[in-house]
Amino acid sequence: MSTAEVFMHVSLTPELEARVKAKVESGSYNNASEVIREALRFMDAHEEWVQEVKIALLRKQIQVGVEQLENLRLLNLMKRETVWDK
Numbered sequence: 104m105s106t107a108e109v110f111m112h113v114s115l116t117p118e119l120e121a122r123v124k125a126k127v128e129s130g131s132y133n134n135a136s137e138v139i140r141e142a143l144r145f146m147d148a149h150e151e152w153v154q155e156v157k158i159a160l161l162r163k164q165i166q167v168g169v170e171q172l173e174n175l176r177l178l179n180l181m182k183r184e185t186v187w188d189k
Contacts, residue, residue, distance in 0.1 A: 113139070 115123065126138045
């Protein structure tokens, strides 16, 4: 172990623990630490892209909400016109 390495204990859900174990058992990684290090490197490399995807999804949800609000306003306007026509 190099002097730069520090031991850290991390709690994982049973599902995440099973995924880490499966990666090690597949032979892709020598141990759980390698899996976690690789996952963190991947996360760092793709963090900006993930944020862009999240923002795009939020914009889409906002647009859906705006369209629903506009449809509701139109429906209310149509109801008022129907009342005035009687």
